[in-house]
Amino acid sequence: MAKKTSKNNDLLNSAKRITSNKIYSLLLDLVNDNNEDLASEVLKIDYILSYASNCIKQKDFSAAKEAISKSETRIAMLKDKGVNVDHLEYLHKGIKKKCR
Numbered sequence: 691m692a693k694k695t696s697k698n699n700d701l702l703n704s705a706k707r708i709t710s711n712k713i714y715s716l717l718l719d720l721v722n723d724n725n726e727d728l729a730s731e732v733l734k735i736d737y738i739l740s741y742a743s744n745c746i747k748q749k750d751f752s753a754a755k756e757a758i759s760k761s762e763t764r765i766a767m768l769k770d771k772g773v774n775v776d777h778l779e780y781l782h783k784g785i786k787k788k789c790r
Contacts, residue, residue: 694721701726701733709736712777720773728773735764739781746788754789758782 695702695718705717713736720729742757761782768775 694718701729705729705733709733716774716777725773728768728771731764731768732773732778735761735768735778736781738764739778739785742785742789746785751789754785758786758789 697703699721702714702717702721706714709717713732716732717729720726720732738757738761742754742761745751745754745757761778765775765778765782768778
């Protein structure tokens with residue numbers, strides 16, 4: 691079977707424009723391992739982390755803390771399923787450090 695890329699997969703096509711290279715690489719691995727549901731979960735976590743970062747920039751720390759806690763539970767779920775979440779954890783720690 692041919693490898694899935696952004697040219698032949700809708701999820702990867704939309705994700706390529708909005709995610710970083712490391713997140714896209716993780717998505718690519720998951721989609722090619724027939725784990726599109728986990729790949730969409732990674733996209734959700736990436737969105738939640740960017741939302742938390744934007745909340746911190748706007749000094750809305752309560753919304754940022756709520757988003758950070760949601761991302762923690764989702765990252766833990768992915769970790770239990772054996773997904774490499776090192777980069778997501780790195781982003782999570784950096785954003786959590788900025789939140790008061």
